[in-house]
Amino acid sequence: xxxxxxxxxxxxxxxxxxxxxxxxxxxxxxxxxxxxxxxxxxxxxxxxxxxxxxxxxxxxxxxxxxxxxxxxxxxxxxxxxxxxxxxxxxxxxxxxxxxxxxxxxxxxxxxxxxxxxxxxxxxxxxxxxxxxxxxxxxxxxxxxxxxxxxxxxxxxxxxxxxxxxxxxxxxxxxxxxxxxxxxxxxxxxxxxxxxxxxxxxxxxxxxxxxxxxxxxxxxxxxxxxxxxxxxxxxxxxxxxxxxxxxxxxxxxxxxxxxxxxxxxxxxxxxxxxxxxxxxxxxxxxxxxxxxxxxxxxxxxxxxxxxxxxxxxxxxxxxxxxxxxxxxxxxxxxxxxxxxxxxxxxxxxxxxxxxxxxxxxxxxxxxxxxxxxxxxxxxxxxxxxxxxxxxxxxxxxxxxxxxxxxxxxxxxxxxxxxxxxxxxxxxxxxxxxxxxxxxxxxxxxxxxxxxxxxxxxxxxxxxxxxxxxxxxxxxxxxxxxxxxxxxxxxxxxxxxxxxxxxxxxxxxxxxxxxxxxxxxxxxxxxxxxxxxxx
Amino acid sequence: xxxxxxxxxxxxxxxxxxxxxxxxxxxxxxxxxxxxxxxxxxxxxxxxxxxxxxxxxxxxxxxxxxxxxxxxxxxxxxxxxxxxxxxxxxxxxxxxxxxxxxxxxxxxxxxxxxxxxxxxxxxxxxxxxxxxxxxxxxxxxxxxxxxxxxxxxxxxxxxxxxxxxxxxxxxxxxxxxxxxxxxxxxxxxxxxxxxxxxxxxxxxxxxxxxxxxxxxxxxxxxxxxxxxxxxxxxxxxxxxxxxxxxxxxxxxxxxx
Numbered sequence: 063x064x065x066x067x068x069x070x071x072x073x074x075x076x077x078x079x080x081x082x083x084x085x086x087x088x089x090x091x092x093x094x095x096x097x098x099x100x101x102x103x104x105x106x107x108x109x110x111x112x113x114x115x116x117x118x119x120x121x122x123x124x125x126x127x128x129x130x131x132x133x134x135x136x137x138x139x140x141x142x143x144x145x146x147x148x149x150x151x152x153x154x155x156x157x158x159x160x161x162x163x164x165x166x167x168x169x170x171x172x173x174x175x176x177x178x179x180x181x182x183x184x185x186x187x188x189x190x191x192x193x194x195x196x197x198x199x200x201x202x203x204x205x206x207x208x209x210x211x212x213x214x215x216x217x218x219x220x221x222x223x224x225x226x227x228x229x230x231x232x233x234x235x236x237x238x239x240x241x242x243x244x245x246x247x248x249x250x251x252x253x254x255x256x257x258x259x260x261x262x263x264x265x266x267x268x269x270x271x272x273x274x275x276x277x278x279x280x281x282x283x284x285x286x287x288x289x290x291x292x293x294x295x296x297x298x299x300x301x302x303x304x305x306x307x308x309x310x311x312x313x314x315x316x317x318x319x320x321x322x323x324x325x326x327x328x329x330x331x332x333x334x335x336x337x338x339x340x341x342x343x344x345x346x347x348x349x350x351x352x353x354x355x356x357x358x359x360x361x362x363x364x365x366x367x368x369x370x371x372x373x374x375x376x377x378x379x380x381x382x383x384x385x386x387x388x389x390x391x392x393x394x395x396x397x398x399x400x401x402x403x404x405x406x407x408x409x410x411x412x413x414x415x416x417x418x419x420x421x422x423x424x425x426x427x428x429x430x431x432x433x434x435x436x437x438x439x440x441x442x443x444x445x446x447x448x449x450x451x452x453x454x455x456x457x458x459x460x461x462x463x464x465x466x467x468x469x470x471x472x473x474x475x476x477x478x479x480x481x482x483x484x485x486x487x488x489x490x491x492x493x494x495x496x497x498x499x500x501x502x503x504x505x506x507x508x509x510x511x512x513x514x515x516x517x518x519x520x521x522x523x524x525x526x527x528x529x530x531x532x533x534x535x536x537x538x539x540x541x542x543x544x545x546x547x548x549x550x551x552x553x554x555x556x557x558x559x560x561x562x563x564x565x566x567x568x569x570x571x572x573x574x575x576x577x578x579x580x581x582x583x584x585x586x587x588x589x590x591x592x593x594x595x
Numbered sequence: 596x597x598x599x600x601x602x603x604x605x606x607x608x609x610x611x612x613x614x615x616x617x618x619x620x621x622x623x624x625x626x627x628x629x630x631x632x633x634x635x636x637x638x639x640x641x642x643x644x645x646x647x648x649x650x651x652x653x654x655x656x657x658x659x660x661x662x663x664x665x666x667x668x669x670x671x672x673x674x675x676x677x678x679x680x681x682x683x684x685x686x687x688x689x690x691x692x693x694x695x696x697x698x699x700x701x702x703x704x705x706x707x708x709x710x711x712x713x714x715x716x717x718x719x720x721x722x723x724x725x726x727x728x729x730x731x732x733x734x735x736x737x738x739x740x741x742x743x744x745x746x747x748x749x750x751x752x753x754x755x756x757x758x759x760x761x762x763x764x765x766x767x768x769x770x771x772x773x774x775x776x777x778x779x780x781x782x783x784x785x786x787x788x789x790x791x792x793x794x795x796x797x798x799x800x801x802x803x804x805x806x807x808x809x810x811x812x813x814x815x816x817x818x819x820x821x822x823x824x825x826x827x828x829x830x831x832x833x834x835x836x837x838x839x840x841x842x843x844x845x846x847x848x849x850x851x
Binding site: 354 | 669677744
């Protein structure tokens, strides 16, 4: 079974590349990136072996971080590995256990898992001197990678039913906000208690990381280095048991998810009619119709809700990153604020035709002029702004308080709000253009709204996003120049100017995309309605 | 009948190395009920997509009610209604919301849309389901709500790709009745189907497609030459019934 499924994945990857030059280029680049990650990771983890206690702490943290990253990144980047749709195997006479094992083995095939395994192998060179210690270390790496792969698949699966429900999303968003606040508080406590002592912070973090299964496995390698093979074996056994438990949980959840593929939790529940808000905001009927549709989709479609969940997670990560590095100084975090605002827009409307999938034909059937396409793009952007603006304001407020404490100066507020919202609107101008020029199909997976863009396409999408980020950052140069020198007098004009400038760019981008998009619509439809294997 | 509702000349669609449509000429007179038949893979869906401006032809021209589909999309798109194969709709809207949305997209006034939507929902027997998400509809209901959306702006020409596929007899009867009423007023319907009896009963003209070409076209009586359409179709496309020949000895004798 394992062999068959692995071969199937290889042939799917190959089929995704055949006759697809962009995909092939993307794959070659991902090979290159994988090589860089593997080589530099190997070197860094090896060097940790030379730095005594500090290096040992770093190694334990690294093992835990790798697993944590594998768990979170699929949700953050919409890249849950679903090259093999588990639903396709539901009819085969194979029990869920072996099936889950085969799928797990298949998910180890790919550039990222191989690159990270090689990177961790550096720890063997750095910490293991005897053959027995090498063996312990190798087992620790296997356990860590298995845990990583499992977390990468179990979290999207666990979130999916929550996203299908109506109220679940609100609960989850609330939970994420709460978790972020908690991490911020914790961070604050660590920074204030041991601000200057890097060794102490590392030791504290390693202490926490050491209690995770990958951290436990990493500690086993340290025990083996010191000759304590009994304790090493015990630690490995515990870590392996944790992996087995997660694997069992995943197999069970997978079995349940596949036998219960309800598309909507609503079932036959009635939804309220009367679409749109025509007349409200003085919108044209066409734009109002699109706004009505998009608002309902944000509430009702798991993939859109997954987008909002991703945004919240991103906010949490950014907030916890920003507080320690910017240390209250103006302008230091501007690039992170710009990135956060831009990613929010790209998550919401970066691939708006792909989100519509083959239903796009109905838009195409009634769209013949740039003005009509502009209504479509404008409607989607308005809804994105309606959702993004209050959330980003909340984010900017939390950031200001997090960075400067309760008594923040007006210029800190202005820098935070202006840069964040300005970049968000700038990216709302860039998003329609990449939606028109680089659309991609999304797989239709009832059980996994985080499923990525299909084999061989991931790197192309990443490159597109990267190009969009570079464009937004270039457009945001005024923010970089001005944010650091704000004072009480320039604070308000800066915030206002950034928002107006962003909105102007958004309008320009929407108009340009509408003009460029109309003649391309048949090709866009063909691209986004192609089924993703 | 005055002039062509749809006129296609030399329509070709090439996908990389395969030719899906290999040069099609079609003339559909205004007010006709036109059937497009052919085996799977004959190019029916590709042809309909090119006729309606959803798929760009590799070569050839299409005009609808005198306007070129690809040169003057604004005029043609306002005058046609489309129900594509598989009916992928914005299915997280309720049936009623979908119609109101489509009306807004077509630039119709809110009151007119609301009134038309209610009438269509009633005629197509969808009133009870009007407030449920289209996602939860059966195939027949999806086809019906798709038809309602295609008719909402009162198009001059209606294109339907397999409107009866997977539809139960009751819904099929409803769809048929609406289509007949629509053509009786002088509008044009073009639809593709596998159901020969239905095509024979409904259509006054038919075109038979095989391997991307029109192999027979004209009034039903000309094409069938007195035979049932089903027989005429099989003889035109050349039935390939391998199942009656050798092989498959292992099938059905025992398990395993």
